[in-house]
Amino acid sequence: MSFEPQDQTRGDSTPFFGDTEPAPLSCNEAASLCMKAARGAGMSWGMAEEAGFAAAWLVSHGIDGPSHMRAHLERADGRDWADLCPSATPGDWQNAHGQPACPIILGATMCDYADLPEGPNSGATVALGPVSAPILLVPFLVELAHSKSLAFTLSWPEGAIRIDNDETWLQAALQSLGVPQLVLTLSAKAAQPHKPSAASMPNAQTTAATIAALNAFAMRTTVPATEASRTGAGSTLSDND
Amino acid sequence: MSLNTSILSTETLEYMRPATEVMRLARMGCGHPTRLSFLRVLLRRLASSDWKIDRPVWNVDANGVGHGVYRVKSAERTYSLVAFAHDLPPEMRSDRVIATAWDATFTLFDGEPTAEDIARLADNVPYQEAGRISTKELTLARANRSVRLFEHVVNALAQGCQPDPAEIAAVGYLMRTTAVYGSGKFGASDRADIAQRPELAAPFQVEMLTVWLIRAFTVDIVEHIATARGGKTAVKLDRDIRRSLGVGNSTGLGMAPFIVRHPVLLNNWMMAREEALARVRAQPTARSQAVSDLSAALDAAITNARVWHSEHPIQVCKLDELRHDLALLSTTLNTWDWKGEHPWDALWSWGVQTLTFEGQEALLSLMLEPHGALVDDLADHMGADEAASFRIDGAMPVAELRRILETHYAWALAIDFTSPENVARFWYVSEEKLEPRLGERATEDGATLEQPLCIARLMSELHAAVQSFDGTRSVAALMLAHPEHRFAVRRVQIAKRHPYAEVQDNLIAADMLPIDLLRCKLAFFGASQFDPRSDRWVRINLFAGAPFPDDIKAGGAV
Structure with a gap:
């Protein structure tokens, strides 16, 4: 990379944090940084938008989504779509190659299938197989729970959590799901329609190391400068008038 | 608020301009501020509330x-x-x-x-x-x-x-914001x-x-x-001179992608403005107060066009057209038949037949000006809940997606992307400064890192994919098979319910002017006196003629 770490002339809101200080990002910053990083790590633009959505949702719910995103992208970097995507068949969504699924692709695809027979409908139990950074799946499941009035039980060999309308389960989810990988099964039941809660919590903070790592992925989407690109960027006239 | 067709009524529908007319860059690049512009919305609130x-x-x-x-x-x-x-x-x-x-x-x-x-x-x-x-x-x-x-x-x-009034008029502001x-x-x-x-x-x-x-x-x-x-x-400083001063603003290429990246928001801005024009045109008669208010607004526009300076050849030409059109409008209004049927619609039709795009869009702004009671509520519909339109409807059959694509993106599918002038540019983000830039595909490196702002071409590629995909299958299945089209599919589904969501021009064409995108956005802000400094950089003036904090309560209508 050709820029100085403290170069304030870069037209972006990439924050400058030292190694040890807390790094609070707005949801907009978290979404923007994670979207670019996901694109840099190989996701399509449309899927990278889903990554931005998931990271910002977690930040707004007090969970350091960007750090989980970073951990996942470092594992998924360079892997083919076929090794990351689920197979959407009724009851079995495991990756066809037996690889750990990308939680963003899995979550977005489950939302795509919300109103289809293969999807997570009431009464269904779906084997998800191994899932990378499973906490990143939560924002998608919460959206599905709200839009379809469902309650989900997400289980793995050592435990289970219930994802339903009140979000008191979130901290428990962080404990259980904030791990590199779990082999998951999802079951869905009908639930009361969601009532939005007025309570808001402070945004989660992330770390300088996470921001640096995500930035390294994001920088892969940028183009090195040339003299032509520099001269074409601004006014052709003086600003001292 | 996302499904903004709720603001439309059947009485005004026949007076709405179609997106194929409104959403063209050549016209968007002639946008004028209106009473629905965001700075006017702010001033009305500050003047009227406590x-x-x-x-x-x-x-x-x-x-x-x-x-x-x-x-x-x-x-x-x-x-x-x-x-x-x-x-x-x-x-x-x-x-x-x-x-x-x-x-x-x-x-x-x-x-x-x-x-x-x-x-x-x-x-x-x-x-x-x-x-x-x-x-x-x-x-x-x-x-x-x-x-x-x-x-x-x-x-x-x-x-x-x-200070010398000529000096004041030549610049128009003491400071300009740069971000x-x-x-x-x-x-x-x-x-x-x-x-x-x-x-x-x-x-x-x-x-x-x-x-x-x-x-x-x-x-x-x-x-x-x-x-x-x-x-x-x-x-x-003399209070009249003070009032004539605005705040300058310098805006470059970095802001151009905004209206492309926010299709629902763009739709809601356009829809509100177009509904306002349709409401004015749909009136069967003209109130005499509205007619005299139009005349006052025209005088102000003529004054504004007189002090509006630019050295940029494109803008110099547009300014000539604007001044000519406003003079023509002034002459025509002297003898306009306000007793005829639907006189506002007749005036609009005269404008469409007679005036350049600059003049037509200025006329739109002038026609809204006397009609605050009729149109100001539309400002409440210009925000957007973008999250509400983010989810893809995976249950939609691919044949339906294709139908929407062929209906709402016919303008894009008509472009020949094998022709070099239609893919001449690419949008990218500079590694050095992380700002959006526009490159020349034939001579500059980096096109493999193109940003998804070439909407027309993305739609053309999606169309090719859906043509060879079983139309009875779901969009969800298409997304599993073709994740590279997820970005475009989301936009197609947005376009179905948001007719003014897309700029209906090729944003990577050799002759595309980024200042047209900038002017459209800045006109919605309420900017006046657009002064391009290149084809991708523009200076404007904000709040010129508006009240100051110490006179906003006594400042009359805004």
């Missing part, structure tokens, strides 16, 4: 260095602009987003800042991108002096004289956390409030320096 505006802090030395606080207070809320005035050497003055120092820097604080807040902001705001603000702040901004006019006005006032950041940038409060406040529901209200208060600061700092220099000889 907002009290004052300047509780002014800590500025004789060299014009220090800080001030401008406070806007209602029963429920207070907003405070914290302004830092600096002493900037001329060699450091640049309007580019990549500058490192400015004549003045600002933040809009959510509430009343304590001394600790001010100290924290003083450590961060002057450094702009290299500093950090918090969820207590709503915007971050900076401005540079118009060296020529600033010095002229300070000198005149210090000597007890008023006004909101929406969570640099740690500021997220838009979602404030959008439910009634006074901030319309788009860009915190940004507009920031700029309006900056305008007051620009006059205060000039008068302060003049007094420091001239002592008892110095005078205040």
Whole structure:
């Protein structure tokens, strides 16, 4: 990379944090940084938008989504779509190659299938197989729970959590799901329609190391400068008038 | 609010201009501010409700260095602009987003800042991108002096004289902002956390409030320096001259992608404006008050067109057309038959047949002006809940997706992307400065890192994919098989319900002008006197002619 770490002339809101200080990002910053990083790590633009959505949702719910995103992208970097995507068949969504699924692709695809027979409908139990950074799946499941009035039980060999309308389960989810990988099964039941809660919590903070790592992925989407690109960027006239 | 067709009524539907007419760059690049522009929405609220505006802090030395606080207070809320005035050497003055120092820097604080807040902001705001603000702040901004006019006005006032009106008219502002950041940038409060406040529901209200208060600061700092220099000889700026001053703004390519990246928002802006025009045209008769208000608005537009300067060849030509069209309109109105049937619609039809795009879009603005009671409520529909249209409808059959694509993107599918002039450019982000730029595909590297702003081509590629995909299968299945089209599919599904969501032109064509995108957006802000400095860089004026904090209650209709 050709820029100085403290170069304030870069037209972006990439924050400058030292190694040890807390790094609070707005949801907009978290979404923007994670979207670019996901694109840099190989996701399509449309899927990278889903990554931005998931990271910002977690930040707004007090969970350091960007750090989980970073951990996942470092594992998924360079892997083919076929090794990351689920197979959407009724009851079995495991990756066809037996690889750990990308939680963003899995979550977005489950939302795509919300109103289809293969999807997570009431009464269904779906084997998800191994899932990378499973906490990143939560924002998608919460959206599905709200839009379809469902309650989900997400289980793995050592435990289970219930994802339903009140979000008191979130901290428990962080404990259980904030791990590199779990082999998951999802079951869905009908639930009361969601009532939005007025309570808001402070945004989660992330770390300088996470921001640096995500930035390294994001920088892969940028183009090195040339003299032509520099001269074409601004006014052709003086600003001292 | 996302499905904005709810603002439409059957009586006005036949008067709506179709998107194929409205959403063309050549026309968008002739946009004029209207009474639905965001700065007008702000001024109407400030003038009509119980907002009290004052300047509780002014800590500025004789060299014009220090800080001030401008406070806007209602029963429920207070907003405070914290302004830092600096002493900037001329060699450091640049309007580019990549500058490192400015004549003045600002933040809009959510509430009343304590001394600790001010100290924290003083450590961060002057450094702009290299500093950090918090969820207590709503915007971050900076401005540079118009060296020529600033010095002229300070000198005149210090000597007890008023500045030369010709000099004032030639520039139009004392300072120009070079960036006004909101929406969570640099740690500021997220838009979602404030959008439910009634006074901030319309788009860009915190940004507009920031700029309006900056305008007051620009006059205060000039008068302060003049007094420091001239002592008892110095005078205040004449109130009529003051009112004519706006805040300049320099905007480059970086802002051009905004309206492409926010299709629902763009739709809602356009839809509100077009519905307003349709409501005016649908009136069976014309009120005499509205007719005389139109005449007054036209006089103001003619004056504005007279003082509007640009050296850019494209704008010089457009200005000639505008002045000619406004004169023609003035002559025509002298004998216009207001007793005929649907006289506003007849006037509009005359304009479409007679005027250039510049003149037509100016006429639109003029026709809305006398009709506040009829159209101002539409400002409440110009925000967008983008999250509500984010999810893809995976149950939609691919055949239906294809039908929407072929209906709403016929303009895109008609473009031949094997032709070099239709793929001549590519949008990318510069590694060095992280700003959006436009490259030449034939001669510059980096096209493999193209940003998804070439909407027409993305739609053309999606069309090829759906043609060879079983139409009875679901969009969800298409997304599993073709994840590379997820971005385009989301937009197609948005376009189904948002007819004005897309700029219906090829944004990578050889002859595409980025300033057209900029002008469209800036007109919705309320900018006037567009002055392109290149094909991708434009200067504007905001709030010229508008009231100041100390006269907004008595300032008459805005």
